[in-house]
Amino acid sequence: MRVGLILMAYVMLVARQVHARETDTIQNIRLEEVIVTGGNSSAVVRRKSTLPVEFAGKQFLQEHFTGNLVRALEHLPGVHSMDIGSGFSKPLIRGMGFNRVAVVENGVKQEGQQWGADHGLEIDAFNVESVTVLKGPASLLHGSDAMGGVIEITRQPPPEEDRVLGEIVLLGRTVNGTVGGSVMTGMKRRAWYAKARYSEQHFGDYRVPVDTVVYLTQRLPILTRGLKNTAGLERDVAGHLEYHFGRYHAWYAISDAYQKVGFFPGAHGIPDASRLQDDGDSRDIALPYSTVNHLKVTTRQQYAWASLTLSWDAGYQYNHREEQSRFHTHYDGQPLPEHAPNRELAFFLDTYSSSLSLKRELPEWEQVMGWDVQAQRNRIAGYSFLLPRYDRFATGLFGIITYRPSTCFSASGGVRYDRGIVEISAYRDPYLETYLREQGYGDEAIALYRWRAYAVDRRFGDISASLGIVWSPGVHLFKANVGRAFRLPGANELAANGVHHGTFRHEQGDPALSSERGWQVDLSYTFRRAPFTFAVSPFVAVFSNYIYLKPTGIWSALPHAGQIYRYTGARALFAGAELSFGIDFLRGFSYLFTGEYVHTYNRDERTPLSFSPPASLSNTLSWGGARVRCHAEWQHIAPQRRVARNEKPTSGSHLLHAGMTTLFPLGASRAEITLSLQNVLDTRYYNHLSFYRKVEIPEPGRDFRVVIKYLLK
């Protein structure tokens, strides 16, 4: 790839600071770690993790803050964001996304509708203090879904002294007119620590640097350069209460995240210029739109005796998602619903989870045993159909042993066994049946199509395992890990049978699918001696059963559908690496280069896999003084021509970003102002992974962002 020798970016600085902070944070966490235990504590994972780890601290998050957590994490090597417009995104780690990445907050795995491409992660970005990203198979610690990696949202420990805390953050963005803010207040008093936060943000239609888009050979106007009806809002509240006395430590957390976002009408259905007329309001959210509300209540209870620590994480989550779209049907018999006539789809997902663990720490050995349980219930409503009702139960037992004979060497290995039970209710579409009969189809054909979901009752059992070493002689850090991971097939992969309203494909599940299984080898090497840093982390993953949507070549009888796509297991391969190099020079300057590449291959189909992130490089030049930090980043995204069947190739791009953060001490308090400019040159480019990519809609244009943070001391 041609890399014009370029200006620089800030990313370097950030990344360098991230690395620098990493040690501090480890030490911080070490203090509290005595009381933290269990497979799902990030501190434990990070210190012991034989997998490559990325860490995003407060400063990193502040400098990349957009109001959307995944967009900030995207700046970490190996992490990508799949965007749905300008406000919401979901994460992808080394080419694996959706149900292959687990997001863990407050000790529990976030359970939303990860399988769906058209909604984001329901987490308040203002409420995130630090993030640890584990790249590699982490089924051992988190069970199903963590096969591609884990994004763990970690909290800073409570302040040492008794005090009152306060924080006000304001956010503004020009690309979509975001106005947002967050207020936090907290108090530490003896054994108690309490904190509460309220955040809200509103944004308008996002601006793209084009006048028209071409979709399905039709030229669609983008009036006033704003993408119609992509406005949205987010409103979040969270509370946290912690009690720590002697050997007992407990915390309770509650959070509620509400998001509402409009969909570009051109992306729903056949393009129709009449639906794209300017409605004169760039901030309204008209049909079609989606709403999500995610409620989460969690607690951790922990007790430590000498070398033993017992801890229990329990959580309840309720994810309620709706899609509203003006009533439409292809089956004439279907009447307009009397109640909520525009509610196309609704999902009500309840998740109960518990994880119990016991840790024993000896000078050279450490043993952890754990037991996880998760129960899930999905209910549905709406005049259309996408995903069936289902109940899912999963439980796993694991044991991990770590041997640490010296400070610079440790070896860690573990085994886990999981059981999963999936019960899916069948769903029969009477209108579809009538329609097919009217179209002259026979009973045999009708029998194939009338079930929008098959009844499925399956039991799964899987073993995960991991073995790795961490060796850190002097300025070198070497990690190696071999892991086996698995994932339970999702309800859509087992039971779906019908046209997906977002992809317009007839997607068919396979009730006999086996769970997804693969082995992965990860290596990482880091060299750090002032003023240099160098890191490389290659990996190879081999799947014996990787579930993907296979085009069958058989035409579907359903209106609005081409051929049938069936969820099928294939042998697959992922290989790639992240590379970074940094140097500090003169006074306060630093330069950082990062590059990453993922190669995916479906060995049965002999094609790449879908959603393979393109190779990318970034050069960041930064400067940091006592009160001011600034950076410039030149990012090069390679074209992605290695696409799965019926996926569009995406051209590459060069992007320039810049930013500056200034600190203002205000008496005992402190203010931080971050100004940043994304896509300085207003380049028209596409994100291969974005929801709107298939409609040929480019990514947002130039974005000027202001974040003002006021910290009360």
Added chain:
Amino acid sequence: MKTNFYFLLCLMAIVSFFAIACEDESDTTLPVINLIEPEEGDTLQIGTDVHFTMKLFDNDMLKSYKVDIHNNFTPHTHAASGESTETVPFAYNHTWDVAAKAKKGDTLSVHHHEIIIAGNATPGAYHLVVYCTDVSGNESHVARNIVLSHEGGEHEEHAED
């Protein structure tokens, strides 16, 4: 640490080996549909056949195409159409196998009058979608907003509420 360095070299070699080993990839190029008739916004006359013309091309081998016509009524216009029980919303779904006719790398011209709009079709806005696949399962489609009318010709129909 020299050993580390050599180890990494080996590793990169393995990764590149996989990358090269995968070069043997199957065709992912989409067939090309050049739909000439009907055109976008065309009004088609109820009770007659559709003048259907297109050119299909694939870098490998074409397999099949499908024509799907379905209504694009809004609930409002739909309800209005329900007043007359004489007409039914028109739906059409038919596939043609062209594997025998297509030659590798050649453009296939399709022209026929096989699509007949039933005489009892409800007038209004419809979608006409043409799908085409090649032998590997690569699929493309094009869509047209069309209007079905008794008049035919240039009559402007209310396509939107």
